[in-house]
Amino acid sequence: MTGHAAGGAGDTVASVGEFGLIRAVTANRTQPSTTLLGPGDDAAVVAAPDGRVVVSTDVLVHGVHFRLDWSTPEQVGHKAVAVNLADIAAMGAVPTSVVVGIACPPDQKTAVITELMDGVAAEAGRARVGLVGGDMVRSEQLVISVTALGDLGGRPPVTRSGARPGDIVAVCGRLGWAAAGLAVLGRGFRSPVGVVNAQRFPEPPYAAGPAAALAGATSMIDVSDGLLADLGHLAEESGVGIDVHTDRLDVGRKLTDVGTALGADPLHWVLTGGEDHALAATFPSFTDLPEGWLRIGTVLLPDTGLTVDGKPYEHESGWEHWR
């Protein structure tokens, strides 16, 4: 972090003040052409060429969704944006912009917030979306709220409710890596770095969402709670059953190695691990799947429910925030 007006490394957000900090984190950010009016006014103005705008919001809380002793502030900022943009992609839309609200203790080091916003800006840049506004306020616990906007480019949104019996179930992106990383971190380890970074730093395949929509996807969801949990949502909303074929799932050597080291079943991470932000979708059976999409199951009649290799899966399949 260089060149910020916010001052020295020992500064706290209280000493720099709200307006100083907002100036520090919004200075010198480049904006894509969709940002018609950027940060600094009462509100921003973003292009919505489709005449509709897709919108999604997520709240991330320190100690619940991230830990600053496990992740750098930049990784946290990256993740806060990535989880939101994945929701936009899961509608088949192209993300255009994000706004970021931060609540943090007055004695929070300014450098933590500016680095966090560097992560936000870096991920926004990687996805070519504008960081168009935000808010900074005082609280006891660091909380980050991100709202993302996107454009459908004339296509209908791909909802959770369009899957039909006979459709292909497919995924794009990693599954189980973040859960393996969490298991590693929870045991006090910092490696293997591949799975640990997957937990700190999800890389949702944004472009795969609009590509799936173009290919005729009948339903789609962001895998945030775990593959089975999210396919469960999709099956419920569509009024169908879904069978997952485990021989189609890409467990891979990295997860197998970590599973062996920790005495855990890597397939369980793939089926139930959240926070990878892969995309899962259904397509008509004759579809040539777009690049990166892998067929992993079949849509069935509703009375079959959600099954794995034809049988109910007998472990906990997801999580809820307060339970």
Added chain:
Amino acid sequence: MTGHAAGGAGDTVASVGEFGLIRAVTANRTQPSTTLLGPGDDAAVVAAPDGRVVVSTDVLVHGVHFRLDWSTPEQVGHKAVAVNLADIAAMGAVPTSVVVGIACPPDQKTAVITELMDGVAAEAGRARVGLVGGDMVRSEQLVISVTALGDLGGRPPVTRSGARPGDIVAVCGRLGWAAAGLAVLGRGFRSPVGVVNAQRFPEPPYAAGPAAALAGATSMIDVSDGLLADLGHLAEESGVGIDVHTDRLDVGRKLTDVGTALGADPLHWVLTGGEDHALAATFPSFTDLPEGWLRIGTVLLPDTGLTVDGKPYEHESGWEHWR
């Protein structure tokens, strides 16, 4: 609050769970025609007929921006939406939708959250905007983040930077009422109810924003930090001076009475009190001001700075969240 699936009065958010609570607060909400796809999917879809979308976000923290011993949960939900929609109106746009993120302790009573969301929905309904999505997560302190979207209807946005020397300065909406209410509450009183409710329950004049834009407003701002503080932002962004004429300000008998009772100067509340969410704007000098707008000052050359009756105002003029 009746008819929610969330269950009995003693339920906590932990016992009802994230998905149960989301179902409870989104059930049976009517949506305006701008809501093309409402809550329940990865993201919502909102009409943006202008081809641009206006977006603003605010974060409200318990103990900082509201207190549940001073306000009902419904009033808090109302306020969280109102402060955001005021930002949209201050661009000259018509609000179309809001998304709401809530972080709260697991032992929070479900009824508090459902009542808070009733307040959110009531204010959204009053402003004819859709409550199109949200997030609910666990935290130590109740935090509400709201992001609002709006439509410019083909007009250019009214920014903070367009004021020109010779312009009229005008306001629409109450000033000083919320500050008077805060002073009353801070002394342990609960009345007069007019000013106390102004603190709990701001009523920004949403329609006055687009009306000002249509009338040719050269700059506009939401008065959230206090009249002088926000006119200071406007003067700085526009590179002009501003003189406020106190004989034009509507102090009114209610504020005078409260000032007398508390030994405070009501004019100081009008000049510096935040949280009323009136709108302040500048107009070319020949403008017939739209209904509800009151001329209160003049735009001057930049070297005069911000003055009150031609002199610098010698009290603290606003506040920052961490200072």
